[in-house]
Amino acid sequence: MGIPILSLILLCPVLATAAVMLVPAGRDQMVRWISVAFSLLALILSAIVWMAYDQTVGGLQFEEIVPWVPAVGITWHMAVDGFGVLLVMLNSLVWFTGVLTMWSLAYRVKEYFAFMTLLVVGVYGVFMTQDLFLLFFFYEIAVVPMYPLILIWGSTRKEYAAMKLMLYLLVGSALLFPALLAIYHVAGLGTFSMVELGRHTFGIEFQKFVYPFVYLGFGVLAGMFPFHGWSPSGHVAAPSAVSMLHAGVLMKLGAFGILVVGIRLLPEGATYWAPLFAVLAACGILYGAFVALRQTDFKFVIGFSSVSHMGIVLLGLNLGVLGVASADAFNGAVFQMFAHGIMTALFFSTVGYIYDKAHTKTISDFGGLGSQMPRAVTIFIIAGLCGAGLPGLASFWAELLVFLAAMKTYPILGAAIVAGLVLTAMYILRVFQQAFFGPRNPKWDGLTDMVGWELLPRAILVAVLILFGFFPNLILGLIDPTTQILMEGF
Amino acid sequence: MNPAILAIVVIFTPLVAFATAMLFCMKAHRIAQGLILGGGAVSVVGAFLLLLGGPSETQSIVWLSSGSLELSFGFMFDGLSLSFGAVVALITFLVQVYSIGYMHHDPAKTRYFALLGLFGWAMLGFVYAVDLLQALIFWELVGLASFFLIGFWYEKPSASAAARKAFLLTRIGDTGLLIGILLIINISGMAHIPALLDAETGLTTMVSEGTLTLLVLLIFMGIMGKSAQFPLHTWLPDAMEGPTPVSALLHSATMVAAGVFLFARLHPLFMASETAILVVLCIAIFTALMSATIAMVETDLKKVLAYSSIGQLAFMLAALAAGGLLAGILHLILHAVFKALLFLCAGSYIHHFETNDMREIGRRGGRRMRWTTAGLVIGGASLAGLPPLAGFFSKEEVLASLSHGGYHLIWFLALFAAFLTAYYTFRMVFFIILPDRPLEADATVHDSSPVILGPIIFLTIATVLGGLILGPLAAILLLDVPHHSLLSMLPAILCALAGVFVAWWDFGRSRATRRGFVGAVPVLHRLFSRKWYVDDVYQAVFARFIQLMATVLHRVEVDLLDGGADRLADVTRWTGGWTARLQSGWVQAYIASGVVVVALAGYFLGSR
Amino acid sequence: MSLSAFLLVSLVLFSAGLVAIMSRRNLVTILVGIELMLNAASINFMAFNYYTAVDPVVGQIIVLVIIGLAAAEVAIFLSILMVLYRARHDVDVEEIREIRG
């Protein structure tokens, strides 16, 4: 591969950040155009990567290796496998639609887009890098801008939420940090390359000891029950596009980290702990759904639904480790990362729209909104149905695969989770009924529905959901070879 | 023509129409209407072409593969699919035609017609599905279309509540179905229906009877939800909040029949488990009796019909469970025809009088809508099982299959249910044609427009002639036509006639009390009019339980997890304040602390 | 006298200095305590110089340096005390506790 296409993708947000910073004050429109141009470029490049990725071979492709700090074995090692391709695409999509969603932002535009693109840099980095150090580096880069983004442009209890998010996530990294260093030093290879570390077999006792740190550390970001507390309040407080990135992409970083660091490098430790974590994940699924049932704020409902849905991802990962139905579980988990990413992005994008118009997110304030905003409501309903696991939308397949593995591994647990789907439907329908259906509320007569370019980002996301809802093999074909390779480790 | 291509045309034309209408025709009602009707017509033609082509080989391709899972996508062309597919396409098309008149004034017509297109796609996709998962997908999509159509008038709180209830209750059933399918996939490694049904290599050879019982009962949960069997039946009466054509199409003729269809589809599996058969029979017969009793005291025209649907679906299930495949399918198809007829008639009344109360309709001159009333009476008679109408034949088959199966108690109860059915059906008929007070002379009652009457007349004729399909149906299903002696039909005929007579005694004759014989027993009357308290139990037990759980866990979230984290933060900050107070500003204390620590460290170092 | 005797003396001196620093209120007295500590160090150097050192010159030089440094230290500290006194009219260490927390 002559062209370092991954670095080019990564360069897009970097350049966007720099360019945005250099724009003279007051030229907000220019900032927006720069952001959208770079995000579009990244989207196109991601699509090229997807197309060019050789699915028959699988494994890592588009490798770029440049020594970075050779003395301690840090390498600029970029490469993607099937998972990476999918998640890079996810990030590009969410970034692009996120920029469009925030088009009408008027307060401190320049800083906003600078921070947001910085976040995107981190996310791309994590999905692409094969170096343990760089992984952590980008991981933290992705987390950090959340603070100012929520603090400055947020709403509901934003200061509390921003600080809580920061503390939770950084405590998570604090658990992770010694674990990653220990992996490096115990392997004694003098390199952070995950490819090489993956070839090293760690002692079983060491794996058992260090795996929980990795899992919990990344798990916090993945919204793992019971350490999910930051996530709903963070979602609620963040501005729309940040919620999109946050729930759509950022939480996937945690799951991705568990996958590439925890499971790939410490398979035996993962196996040892998987039953416990699988049960916790299952609890998270049901717990999130129950709590969502009691929320009065749109975004809180979605926030807890994220906890629930990310539980499915985590469950899939742990079931995959247990090896009874590994392929289904891993495929399902990764598929769910993508599907949930698009779905929540759509959720937040739409809720953000409604909030921008109505200046409230309290469900009971609405009622009959379907009359005034049919398009926005339709889009929200599509996202909601996706959340409820309706066939024809992407997350159905993901959930199906995970459930299949769950039923095979732990039939009772699996059955309980499948039954939990009813709860999902309950809280989603509750929102529909309370906010969108019912008599027309004259209070909202002045609200305008989405038009033209406002529709564009949401329409893209809807199209993606439907596309992969009907053609799941597009994704499964991409990730299955990688899953097969992953399973050889067990 | 290759049947697969034809099937694709049949199934996907409505989808294309739906998508086009939703995306581009939100304002252009007429175009949307034309699109959907055109799609419906194409489906009808295609479905009948398929039917005429006769059964042929199953065709499928692999749609998705991941690890152990391999989902195929394709079509089955056996008698069951072909016949029911044709019925679905036909009734869908008729209802669409009918809707032109019925929904004429509705501002959201496009959405309505588009949703009918969506429904047509989903339902046809389900009927021809070759893979259990494929079936499940379309099954869910059918439910989705139902959800939107019930809640079509979403500004009505009762409509949106009904839509939600329908979705949730069927979802509960679907949970069982999904678990069942997942278990089947896990056990057999496949979900391809013909392969599962294979007598030599299919599912029955893989598992013990106990497991099989579990599997089919889980699937039956889904059927209970979709086909509104006790205890998951309560959504169907509420679903009458939707537009009446929708009730005709989805909630009596086709969608609710999907459960029965699935049962028929997996018939061999059910037959392999004695326990499952018994459970199904018990539930079905109980449902039949219960729904009939409720219908006896209900005054809402559509709800009476809804309860009768529940009862008839129970009959079908009972027949299928008793081994009467032909009987079940026959009743499925014929019921679709005459129940659609009844609903369309009801719709015709409701459209005109704008009330659902059948006494009111009768009083205001319902019988003057002659064509409609004729349809209602013929449909009602068919439902009651009066010869020689369609319902007579199918119900006769049902009862015969019960007695042939040796389930005599069930047969007897079914007979009683048939009696009740005739009773409440004619109660309805007499309410409308023999109102309790003379009609006003100048009432300007006229019959509905041709576009409404057309489908009604078509279906009336079909109801009259319906019995004739028995032979061809048996042929296409590759089953034998049973022959019954007149004597064996006698109990059923007598029951039906008795039902009609009692109804006339209670409601029809000029000195009738119009309270019905149940009115004499207040306890029963209350039980029936409160719908056997099923909804109340749900409200009291499940809804409250879930609310309680939600509240408790919400408290856990707020007080324990969030609160705990906040307390931890508070404690840390408090410790910080305390630590900062160590910095007392008194320099001698600083030095002293240093000296003490150094002394301790020195002691430690020196004494090792 | 043996080396340990010298060391003991210096230790006593050093401790006395510390105690003075920690217990006296007057800053000038405290300064004296510091001088005691420095002197204790000087005694140590001289004692070691006498008993164990390879090159006896080293200790002597060190002590001279210490004396010089101590003088400088006193000068600076006293001048600071002057400022302190001018600002507060007090050199009681327990009274100057405004900067805290």
Add this chain to the structure above:
Amino acid sequence: MANVLLILPELTIFLAAILVFKCLILGLSVLHVWRVAFAGSLLGLGACLITLGMTGEPFHPGIYRVDLFSQLMKTVIAAALVLVLVLSDSPPVMRRDAWRELPFFLLLSSAGLMMMTSATELITLYLALELSAFPVYALIVLHRDRRMGSEGATKYMLQGMVASAVTLYGMSFIFGLSGTTYLSEIAAALPELGSQPLFWVGLLLLLAGFLFKLALFPFHFWAPDTYFSSPHPVATFIATVSKVAAIAVLCRMVAVAGWNEASIDGETLRIVLIVLAVAAMTLGNLAALVQKDFKRLLGYSAIAHAGYIVVALQAFSSLGHTAIVFYTIGYLAMTWICFMVACEVGRNRDTVPVSALAGLWQRSPMLALCLLIGIFGLTGLPPTVGFIGKWFLFSAALEDGQFLLVLIAALNSAVAVYYYMRVLRVAYLLEPAKEDTGILAPSPLVVTGAMVACLVVLWMGVAPNYFWEIAAEAIVALGATY
């Protein structure tokens, strides 16, 4: 002549100090004095760069060593001095009559600090220590607010004197047991000395003075008070320049023991250091949570950072030392950025409460961005050197298998997020207070300095290789001495 070249940096700075003193006597204006001092410091920096590759012993063998390590540290000191002087041309909150004296004292102290990095003999070291300390004592008292300045100076000096007396006392034992004051000879005698308890006690006392400068628990009490009560540029100097020298000395001391193939068993000393490090981190971070004054907060943060550095120091390994050198450079830049903001914001204030930062994003976006970078650095967030530096520091401890220690340190960093982010919150979220809504316009020189510092912070954070290589070489040079 070669010898003179070897001590060129110290000499330049020292001569500059004398020149400035001459100017003072001549009664030149503030601006002129400052210009002379600034030019001197720049020359000093140049001299450092010139001597960067040199090795040798300009004086009597064993007293004073010039090698890559010492010269690197001197370069850092000189650079920091330049940066501090950038803030000192019209030093805010100092007594008007003391403005002219500030550069002189700073140069003098810097000369002492530079000597500390090279000194390899106990008395030289002690002399350098005192030389660097005295001018600073004198500077604090020159605060505009006499009451505060004198209190701060008195307490700081008192503690400093006690610490240096303790150091001296410790030195006497080392001298007594080894019979020498040369580090190289002590190193040679280590196997024998290691068995004597008194040696360890002496070593601990000896280290006290330097740990005091580093503000490690339990010698940390001065830091918040002094940062708070000193004039802003002086606080900057204490927080940046003098830290570097203390770290350099500690590195050298530990290097004496020889790392990796340690000639003696230093396990107990390590335990002591670990305990002190943990105490310092925890205490610093906890107390900082409730601070309302920005400089005071930075003081507590400095205590915590002293803990982080000792975490790497106690590993007694080349990786640890390299990490420390690397981190020191970054730490200096980050801290300077924060103090620069404090100086600019607190130009008319005796103290810089955090609330004074309110509305900084409006008053000066540039300063706000600098503060963001600096605070991110101190917090240890990428893409700043704070992140990668901490990674290296803790990596050294983990190389030794001290998982728990690293975990504690990492958790501490997480707690620290709270107060650092609160600072950012004020700067980025709040509207400016009524009395200071004015635009802040730092002088071009300050802007240049800020840009350089930010660049260093980011550059080291993103592409650390160059700095890491230099640090590693310096540590190799340091290790080669013994």
